Amino acid sequence: MSTATGSPPQKTLPNWDQLTFSLTETDVMFRSCGDKRRDPVWDRGEYVPFTDVRISPAAAFFSYGLGVFEGLKAQRTADGRVLLFRPEENAKRLQRSAERLSMPPFPSDLFVEACVEVVRRNLRFVPPAGKGSFYLRPIQHAIEPKLGLGPSNLFWVIIFGSPVGAYFTAGAPRGxxxxxxxxxxxxxxxxxxxxxxxxxxxxxxxxxxxxxxxxxxxxxxxxxxxxxxxxxxxxxxxxxxxxxxxxxxxxxxxxxxxxxxxxxxxxxxxxxxxxxxxxxxxxxxxxxxxxxxxxxxxxxxxxxxxxxxxxxxxxxxxxxxxxxxxxxxxxxxxxxxxxxxxxxxxxxx
Ligand SMILES: Cc1ncc(COP(=O)(O)O)c(C=O)c1O
CATH class of the missing domain: 3.20.10.10 (D-amino Acid Aminotransferase, subunit A, domain 2)
Structure with a gap:
């Protein structure tokens, strides 16, 4: 597994008192490539700075929607530890979702390891206890350039994260x-x-x-x-x-x-x-x-x-x-x- 290439650009921390459920770019994301024609299908992935990705306009998911995603959270405890909640369940669901869209399952152990590592490498973005949480967004897409409708061979799994606040704005009426x-x-x-x-x-x-x-x-x-x-x-x-x-x-x-x-x-x-x-x-x-x-x-x-x-x-x-x-x-x-x-x-x- 390779590590972050060079030193990642320092992204700006948000104001912890004004977090909403929206994207704050963080330092590091995970990316793994899958190719159905090889064994194992998935490489071990790499940790790279969070940045734009280069992708063919003919990538299958752009036209055919061959993409699935996940959402899970890590929270900071009052004594400063960071806890990730049930990542194995998201790993399994990502596999079931991928199968439904004719995509190969991403290994559960690698998924969990990558989630932990993305949180670890972005620890400074995990909000203080009581201020919010760190939301992970794993995604899997068929990225093969392709014109016709049918299964693909090439895939990406990317996992990035963002500090978030409440989904519904505080101060709104109850419920x-x-x-x-x-x-x-x-x-x-x-x-x-x-x-x-x-x-x-x-x-x-x-x-x-x-x-x-x-x-x-x-x-x-x-x-x-x-x-x-x-x-x-x-x-x-x-x-x-x-x-x-x-x-x-x-x-x-x-x-x-x-x-x-x-x-x-x-x-x-x-x-x-x-x-x-x-x-x-x-x-x-x-x-x-x-x-x-x-x-x-x-x-x-x-x-x-x-x-x-x-x-x-x-x-x-x-x-x-x-x-x-x-x-x-x-x-x-x-x-x-x-x-x-x-x-x-x-x-x-
Ligand atoms: C349609 C739908 N139902 C239910 C849920 C709740 O799932 P979870 O508790 O795993 O976030 C979500 C969120 O992911 C969703 O998008």
Whole structure:
């Protein structure tokens, strides 16, 4: 494995008190090349300054969207250590996403090692405890110059990172407001379970129209029946029923298997002793039986939904105690203030 070539240009640190969920360029990124015609497919990668990349305009992903990505975070603890959260899960999901787009899987051990190393080489960009987190964005694309539609041979995996603050601006009203859409986020039988770039491209237009009308995001119903809730543009959803049971839609072809979703289910069942049902969740049940509604995601964390609008009728969810209790557990583990019974964190030394 080669090291950074020369000394990386010193990028500017952000103001820790004004972090938002946006890109701050950092010093070092990781890049590995894959070629399906050789064994092993992937090289060991290199750590290079974060900079523009040179790529053919005919690269397959430019035309055909052969690209997948990930998102995971490292956090600084009060005593100054840095903890990376469940990178093995993102490694596995990147592999499943890549397979769906006919791309070769990137080795999990190399993925985890590269994530740790990118954080380590950018340690000065990991915000102080309580000020934000360091977000890693691994991406994988088919970069082969190619005109016809078909599988490619050449790929890149790049991992870069950025310090980030909260996804939703601090000082906003408690919880988010979602418009329920009687349409699917992705096609039935399509790429919804993969973190594929194409799933997001079309959604920007949809969400923007509702954001202009004062919503924070949209909540998609399933594409087959337009009846069961699936997820928002970038988070999974959970309902706390009046009987205390936590319900979340089951993983299927239209739902991204969120790492935060899985962490929430495990924390609810094993730490807080809450019953969690993974089953289809009709929107009518959300309205009639819902006590609390919240979203989960790496960027969103655990976010209360204060109101949804369905068929032009608003429905409020004033409660948020379950979400708060779960966030306490998960954030506590992520930031080292709680014991980590699941061994979810990995220290970056
Ligand atoms: C569509 C969608 N659903 C759910 C999630 C939540 O996944 P995770 O908890 O792994 O961030 C994301 C974010 O990656 C997403 O883009």
């Amino acid at each position: 988010v407001r979602l418009q329920v859409l009687e349409q699917g986020r992705v096609a039935p039988g399509g790429t919804g379970y993969a973190k594929a770039m194409g799933n997001y491209a079309g959604g920007i237009y949809v969400a923007s129209k509702w954001k202009e009308r004062g919503f924070d995001d949209v909540l998609y119903l399933d594409a087959r029946h337009e009846r069961f809730v699936t997820e928002t543009s970038g988070s999974n959803v959970f309902l706390v029923r009046k009987d205390g049971v936590l319900v979340t839609p089951p993983l299927d072809d239209q739902i991204l298997p969120g790492v935060t979703r899985d962490s929430t289910i495990q924390a609810a069942r094993k730490v807080l002793g809450i019953q969690v049902d993974e089953r289809p969740l009709p929107v009518e049940e959300v309205l009639s039986e819902g006590e609390e509604l919240f979203c989960t995601g790496t960027a969103w964390t655990l976010q209360s939904v204060r109101e949804i609008v369905y068929r032009e009728r608003a429905h409020a969810f004033p409660a948020e105690s379950t979400r708060k209790a779960l966030l306490d557990v998960i954030r506590g583990i992520q930031t080292g203030t709680r014991e980590d019974p699941f061994r979810w964190t990995r220290e970056v030394r």
